[in-house]
Amino acid sequence: MDEDSRIAAVDEVPTDTTLLFTVREGFDEEEALLVRDDGEVRAWKNYCQHWTDVRLDKGDGASMRNGELVCGKHGALFEADTGRCTHGPCEGAVLDEVEVTVEDGAVYLVDDRYEFVQQGSNVEYDLSSNRSLGFE
Ligand code: FES
Numbered sequence: 001m002d003e004d005s006r007i008a009a010v011d012e013v014p015t016d017t018t019l020l021f022t023v024r025e026g027f028d029e030e031e032a033l034l035v036r037d038d039g040e041v042r043a044w045k046n047y048c049q050h051w052t053d054v055r056l057d058k059g060d061g062a063s064m065r066n067g068e069l070v071c072g073k074h075g076a077l078f079e080a081d082t083g084r085c086t087h088g089p090c091e092g093a094v095l096d097e098v099e100v101t102v103e104d105g106a107v108y109l110v111d112d113r114y115e116f117v118q119q120g121s122n123v124e125y126d127l128s129s130n131r132s133l134g135f136e
């Protein structure tokens with residue numbers, strides 16, 4: 001597996017919250033999050049399906065409750081393993097998945113659309129409006 005696509009050791013991915021990372025698609029950098037539930041690691045884009053400018057993980061881990069990610073804005077719940085919203089204003093919607101795989105105790109990005117940039121955020125936010133300033 002290509003070391004440039006190594007996101008984190010599986011043990012670095014918390015079981016009670018999420019691990020934020022940054023990917024690049026062309027010239028755009030975007031956030032995604034790793035979530036570990038029942039030993040499975042998955043990655044989702046870091047935005048709610050209700051208002052897509054609302055981040056689930058604001059840099060210090062998203063809230064999780066009984067295996068579901070919680071959007072702090074209006075309380076939508078998303079299953080950690082399927083990304084499906086089970087409750088809230090976007091019920092039935094599904095988080096955008098980023099493909100990852102686990103090999104030899106580490107999580108790797110295997111999604112052809114993206115390159116791994118770094119753990120944490122590389123995206124600048126205007127915190128007064130909660131919107132990304134973007135790099136376009
Ligand atoms: S923005 Fe996430 S539930 Fe409304």
